[in-house]
Amino acid sequence: MHLDARGKMICIDCLHISLNRKLLLAVGLWPYQQSKFVRFQLILLFAILTSFIIFQFTAFMTSKCTPDLIINVLSSALFYIMFLIKYSFFHINIEVAKCLLEQLQNIYNELTDKNEIRIIKKYGIYAKRYTAGLILVVIFSAPGLILYPFWPYFFNILLSINVSRSHLSLKKMYVTEYFVDQKKYFYLILLHANAALYVGVFTILAIGTIFIVYQQHACGMFRIASYRIEKAMAVDISQKGNLRNRNLIYKELIRAVDMHREAMRFSDSAVSRFKVMYSLMILVGVISGSLNFFRIFQALSFGYDAEELLLPLISVSTYLSIIFVGNYIAQEIMDHNNDVFISAYNIQWYAASVNVQKMILFLLQRSTKVFNINIAGLFVGSLEGAATLLSTIMSYFTVLYSTRM
Template sequence: MICVETQHFNLNRILLLAIGLWPYEKSKFRKLQATLCFGILTSFVIFQLTALIIANCTADYVKIFSSATFFNICILNYNMFWINGHHVKNMLQQLQCFCNELKDENEFAILKKYGHYFRQFTIILIVMAICWLFIITFVPIWPQIFGSVLYINESQLQSQKIQIMTEYFIDQEKYFYLIMLHINAAICIGVTTLVGTGTLLLGCIIHICGLLTITSYRVEQITTKTSKNIKNQTMIYNKKIFYAVEIHYKIIKFCECLCSNFKGSFFLLLITTVSSLSLNLFGTFQNASLGDNKGFLLHLLLSFAIILFMFLVNYFGQEMINHNNHVYFTAYNSQWYNASLHAQKMILFILLRSSKDCNLNIGGMFVASFECFSSLIKTAVSYFTVMYSIEE
């Protein structure tokens, strides 16, 4: 027996519990925690946008909008899971139902293999997120931490300011550490949101790939001879093909529900992500030309995070398409002529359904795939090129 929540999604459970988004937790403390986290994220974006009041050059506008749009991505992800918590819970429950309906040890082994792969993938992303957080939050304040040891004077300490522009309408030198606390808390919540929600959605896609592999396995087993009795053989054929058709139908319905439940959120994420990437690419080149190393590092890190986020979504979307195509080719190349007439008709159902892509539709505009990733990158680069040409 496989328990999806504790065996495959336990790391996601820890991350989402930390920010109040785990759908199985509905206590008053969880609601307070979610409100607080969402409030910190939202207020951080607001205080970035208020910096437009004091901005006096194009570089400042780019710096403000590039970081603000990045954290808008975090807010959209947070809001998507907060509002659709019941849908997330239903998805996990459906995955558990799939696990409960597995028929033999080989099918358990296949799903465990994909679950192990998902856990390794989640651990790698968490480690990368910790390194990213370390660079973006601690590097700017090392002089403050070791100021007394390195004998750095007060003017040098105050010059070491975070590159994310904000305006709190208070004395920023006097309340420097309080402001830094708010900024770092928002960054930690935002990154935890991206990793926790992103890996959970990608985990659902990885499990779909595993279930499609199980579908292919069941199709391969349809014409395996298990009995010399023709009557028994026919019954076994019919039962195997029924199980294959059933799980394939449920997988397609699961994918359709996943896309429809988050369609609006995916659409907003798509627009915000492309806009943020364009602005951060522009900020990276702009700060490189001005010789601003800290600004260059900030925009480079934000651009890297966005490109990685886009690549992973499209990579696993492509994997889902490939696994569905494998089901089609497996059914097409099977020894269907050895099966009964009833089984042959049911194989036709798999061929017809798998001929249509089982995919992740992003906002009703794009299908997650390598082609989609290429299109989004080209769009972002084209916007960056326009901004760069206008700036010159």
């Protein structure tokens, strides 16, 4: 249990967010723990990300500004700027994140039907599985990324190949300028680069998975609305003239409509409060993704060293993961909303009383209005939206390729 200054309490186990709490604590963004140490943690992690971005742009001060330099710097720097955007905006809106968790807890506390509790728990477990799966992907990828600059040493030991220390260079991975001897301070620069990468990756992981929690619980709320409609019509409709039965049907249908409205309101709030963050991430991500696709194509076409492929591959795979996971969850929201109306269509409404039929008709009229995850009117989250983003990235890549080749 967690209690904030206003006396609001959430149950970590009920909402199945123990893993999300640990991830947010790791990057100093857990809404219920903002001590002096956490504030120091926030400043430190923000400084690591910001300074690494700055030291990439300082390369323009000491190197000739060529199209290749611009592409190499921007493809990497924009990738880290995407991390910084997500970190900064989530921290600015941390009270909103806390409020959303409290809304989930209130909804959970108001459920009394054991089947409804089972439904919301099931979707909480789905969110936990998403979180665990994404954590495992990052954990299994981490050792390879940390040890990557040292692979020449391993080849030297295992295959008795002479590999000089000069091969241990970050220039092929990052274009940076620290105004020091980069060979002498290689390990410190490597530490800075790795720290910035892992702060960014864990930021995306922590914030992304808590939004998965929000939207999975919204899916659970839509499913509860469907269940309430089905339950309402499960009343013995052969006794539709019975006043008690009619009142029970009215009550369940009203509760179904209330839950449906609450699900739409909650799902929309979880996105609309962060619409600036999402809009900037889409803009930066499309440009960064296009530039990194171009770098990958260049490396494969002209036989560049494998080191030059590493960061573009990380950037592209990270952005594609964000696109497809985020839009898949948004598609689930749309599908669960549609399921509510499918449930209303499929019930034996014709066997109910006239007044009940009118209530069902009122509910069905809502299905003429499409509900989706809309980001500032610029983008609609769905599998079709994911395809549109990918198509946009490839279009910019094609333009860049045609002008540079």
